[in-house]
Amino acid sequence: xxxxxxxxxxxxxxxxxxxxxxxxxxxxxxxxxxxxxxxxxxxxxxxxxxxxxxxxxxxxxxxxxxxxxxxxxxxxxxxxxxxxxxxxxxxxxxxxxxxxxxxxxxxxxxxxxxxxxxxxxxxxxxxxxxxxxxxxxxxxxxxxxxxxxxxxxxxxxxxxxxxxxxxxxxxxxxxxxxxxxxxxxxxxxxxxxxxxxxxxxxxxxxxxxxxxxxxxxxxxxxxxxxxxxxxxxxxxxxxxxxxxxxxxxx
Amino acid sequence: xxxxxxxxxxxxxxxxxxxxxxxxxxxxxxxxxxxxxxxxxxxxxxxxxxxxxxxxxxxxxxxxxxxxxxxxxxxxxxxxxxxxxxxxxxxxxxxxxxxxxxxxxxxxxxxxxxxxxxxxxxxxxxxxxxxxxxxxxxxxxxxxxxxxxxxxxxxxxxxxxxxxxxxxxxxxxxxxxxxxxxxxxxxxxxxxxxxxxxxxxxxxxxxxxxxxxxxxxxxxxxxxxxxxxxxxxxxxxxxxxxxxxxxxxxxxxxxxxxxxxxxxxxxxxxxxxxxxxxxxxxxxxxxxxxxxxxxxxxxxxxxxxxxxxxxxxxxxxxxxxxxxxxxxxxxxxxxxxxxxxxxxxxxxxxxxxx
Numbered sequence: 001x002x003x004x005x006x007x008x009x010x011x012x013x014x015x016x017x018x019x020x021x022x023x024x025x026x027x028x029x030x031x032x033x034x035x036x037x038x039x040x041x042x043x044x045x046x047x048x049x050x051x052x053x054x055x056x057x058x059x060x061x062x063x064x065x066x067x068x069x070x071x072x073x074x075x076x077x078x079x080x081x082x083x084x085x086x087x088x089x090x091x092x093x094x095x096x097x098x099x100x101x102x103x104x105x106x107x108x109x110x111x112x113x114x115x116x117x118x119x120x121x122x123x124x125x126x127x128x129x130x131x132x133x134x135x136x137x138x139x140x141x142x143x144x145x146x147x148x149x150x151x152x153x154x155x156x157x158x159x160x161x162x163x164x165x166x167x168x169x170x171x172x173x174x175x176x177x178x179x180x181x182x183x184x185x186x187x188x189x190x191x192x193x194x195x196x197x198x199x200x201x202x203x204x205x206x207x208x209x210x211x212x213x214x215x216x217x218x219x220x221x222x223x224x225x226x227x228x229x230x231x232x233x234x235x236x237x238x239x240x241x242x243x244x245x246x247x248x249x250x
Numbered sequence: 251x252x253x254x255x256x257x258x259x260x261x262x263x264x265x266x267x268x269x270x271x272x273x274x275x276x277x278x279x280x281x282x283x284x285x286x287x288x289x290x291x292x293x294x295x296x297x298x299x300x301x302x303x304x305x306x307x308x309x310x311x312x313x314x315x316x317x318x319x320x321x322x323x324x325x326x327x328x329x330x331x332x333x334x335x336x337x338x339x340x341x342x343x344x345x346x347x348x349x350x351x352x353x354x355x356x357x358x359x360x361x362x363x364x365x366x367x368x369x370x371x372x373x374x375x376x377x378x379x380x381x382x383x384x385x386x387x388x389x390x391x392x393x394x395x396x397x398x399x400x401x402x403x404x405x406x407x408x409x410x411x412x413x414x415x416x417x418x419x420x421x422x423x424x425x426x427x428x429x430x431x432x433x434x435x436x437x438x439x440x441x442x443x444x445x446x447x448x449x450x451x452x453x454x455x456x457x458x459x460x461x462x463x464x465x466x467x468x469x470x471x472x473x474x475x476x477x478x479x480x481x482x483x484x485x486x487x488x489x490x491x492x493x494x495x496x497x498x499x500x501x502x503x504x505x506x507x508x509x510x511x512x513x514x515x516x517x518x519x520x521x522x523x524x525x526x527x528x529x530x531x532x533x534x535x536x537x538x539x540x541x542x543x544x545x546x547x548x549x550x551x552x553x554x555x556x557x558x559x560x561x562x563x564x565x566x567x568x569x570x571x572x573x574x575x576x577x578x579x580x581x582x583x584x585x586x587x588x589x590x591x592x593x594x595x596x597x598x599x600x601x602x603x604x
Contacts, residue, residue, distance in 0.1 A: 041450075079447070
């Protein structure tokens with residue numbers, strides 16, 4: 001019988017620990033499919049964050065490093081500067097990338113560090129049980145904003161792609177979602193383009209994936225995707241925020 | 251024998267690191283180690299190496315973590331307040347069994363403290379260089395020549411034992427100029443690192459550099475294995491210099507810059523008929539317990555001299571199991587003790603005899 005669908009080779013044969021309805025699984029698959037299609041698994045080094053994806057090192061088949069909280073872009077920098085011909089990516093959540101690791105994120109982008117960042121934005125700290133994230137929406141109820149995120153005291157969410165697109169070192173920044181088949185296809189194209197940007201030596205590339213966390217949002221998987229569409233996408237519009245990939249190398 | 255040149259400690263150490271095969275340096279400006287980073291920024295681009303000025307000490311040490319994971323010799327340098335920030339990365343490197351070299355050109359503390367020479371980070375370096383059960387190798391040079399000699403040794407031992415190594419210098423050694431001979435260095439290229447995360451090329455299972463172990467039994471087993479390695483290091487790698495200790499009744503223990511001062515004081519004490527001697531620990535972890543314990547057999551008392559309020563003194567007492575009195579003399583906040591002050595304290599120690 002012809003095989004019409006199978007697990008990407010760049011994913012290990014290990015069951016993941018993710019919750020039912022969590023979109024990390026889809027995003028892992030998309031990254032792995034891109035590694036397969038580009039034929040780069042053997043020369044790729046991935047950097048796992050602290051957060052729900054901390055154990056991504058068990059799931060990706062390429063060499064992996066587990067980073068201190070927020071430091072993945074600094075570690076990726078160290079790897080890339082040592083092995084410039086290898087492909088280096090980080091896989092980070094919103095707390096990791098946009099709170100504790102903001103400096104590492106912004107400065108690796110502004111240096112034009114030739115790495116790829118996969119940024120999973122689900123507007124909550126998942127691993128620690130659902131606290132407010134830097135990307136939690138105004139009025140969003142979390143464990144640490146039990147009355148809803150009050151922007152007067154807790155401030156406003158960070159729009160990462162918009163922020164990084166102002167930096168000259170950012171070569172490619174796109175925000176995608178994995179809430180429906182059409183958007184999953186688009187997300188894969190964006191992730192592949194981000195890796196291609198790195199392979200072409202164009203500089204820093206980031207794909208922000210707007211994601212669902214049914215467990216900590218207190219919703220069913222289907223309700224979570226509805227909530228994502230109704231609340232997150234208006235605040236975090238999908239699209240390409242920066243694309244210097246067609247520009248001639250300086 | 252290579253030619254002797256006059257160099258600042260910080261610059262000589264940088265050149266020696268390059269000759270030891272370090273091609274990746276990640277730094278952040280802080281006094282009094284700045285010349286080290288400046289030297290790296292001048293030389294690295296010309297030899298195909300990396301000098302990168304990071305956005306913070308935290309980023310710099312994590313860049314070192316990344317480079318070390320990739321299997322290359324990497325280094326960062328800082329001074330006391332910056333080292334506090336690097337402790338996160340040091341702990342993760344220890345927990346991931348990564349070799350790297352960290353330089354601390356100490357200044358006075360706590361807090362922002364001052365910018366004058368100090369030895370007040372002894373506890374941090376030897377007892378708690380990061381959270382968790384861990385040690386790093388700690389080397390304490392007392393001359394510019396030793397800054398040079400120890401950095402190559404630190405890279406070699408870090409690779410051999412797969413752990414971070416620290417050079418614990420101070421602002422005096424970093425800033426002073428002395429004649430120094432810098433040899434060719436080991437280069438480090440013969441070290442096999444089959445564990446490195448450098449791309450499996452389809453030829454092996456993926457390598458994982460990691461310090462997370464959620465099963466308590468797994469974590470305990472790994473920590474215990476690491477401590478077995480530490481026990482071998484304590485047995486084999488302790489280094490110290492003994493000066494006039496053979497018949498010494500009064501033994502000064504001092505390291506780094508304060509050992510230079512103490513040596514002059516011991517010499518003067520001898521000329522005044524006091525049987526004084528000096529033990530200078532060169533490794534602070536592992537601490538040269540045996541050399542100190544052996545010297546205690548004939549000694550009447552010890553004097554610990556430090557540029558702090560007294561930190562190494564605890565290890566001296568432990569080494570001799572409190573079998574002799576151990577007195578302390580130190581200056582802190584960036585003040586270097588004078589030979590006359592140390593001599594006065596040796597005389598006080600010898601009190602009844604002289």
